[in-house]
């Protein structure tokens with residue numbers, strides 16, 4: 001097996017998808033070296049999952065940057081840009097080849113995206129919707145509501161490249177999830193089904209990206 005792809009994971013929450021990746025890496029079924037898990041939320045349980053797996057962690061706090069700026073729209077924008085620039089520096093210091101967003105609830109600005117692009121670092125994201133369908137937050141709930149209103153008959157999950165326009169990067173792997181009448185009316189039950197599909201999709205999708213990056217090394 002060729003040397004593993006140095007991979008940084010960004011999270012904000014429970015980290016069940018992170019755990020799926022950790023388990024696969026530890027089983028030798030995903031050729032990645034998980035070099036750090038970063039969260040924008042201190043209480044993210046995914047940080048605990050990383051610590052248990054002896055993966056370095058870091059909490060990157062946006063509030064600290066907002067407090068250093070005036071409470072105006074311009075001040076918030078400046079805080080986000082400084083936050084993103086520092087996040088890029090923190091991540092690049094680890095020399096990753098790949099960054100994977102797994103429930104990272106922060107829109108990344110060009111102050112983050114440009115330095116990583118210049119360094120040749122690939123950035124991908126797991127999103128619980130079909131391409132262009134329900135971009136942003138609460139995608140599962142919004143798709144479920146649309147189905148209940150008779151507007152759609154399927155949703156899905158995908159791994160996609162990260163670009164400035166949220167959730168509009170090139171899809172890498174898409175898994176469609178048809179709604180089932182008499183089964184999916186309960187949102188909580190449906191969400192559980194989506195998350196179980198995500199856990200498999202993230203492994204397959206990240207595996208595809210790792211293979212692409214390993215092939216690119218040989219060129």
Ligand SMILES: Nc1nc2c(c(=O)[nH]1)N[C@@H](CN(C=O)c1ccc(C(=O)N[C@@H](CCC(=O)O)C(=O)O)cc1)CN2
Pocket residue numbers: 101103104105106107108109125126127128135136137161162163164165166167168169
């Ligand atoms: N520039 C990009 N940044 C991010 C992308 C992307 O494709 N392009 N993917 C996301 C993940 N994501 C959806 O998959 C997503 C996360 C968060 C938000 C959002 O509106 N965040 C708000 C804060 C919301 C909150 O704190 O609950 C914000 O940043 O102001 C939209 C989409 C990762 N980033």
Ligand SMILES: NCC(=O)N[C@@H]1O[C@H](COP(=O)([O-])[O-])[C@@H](O)[C@H]1O
Pocket residue numbers: 011012013014015016017018046102103104126127128136137138139195198
């Ligand atoms: N827009 C991004 C987004 O909604 N991401 C979603 O956050 C959850 C993270 O769960 P986890 O913390 O248990 O892995 C996942 O459902 C993921 O698709």
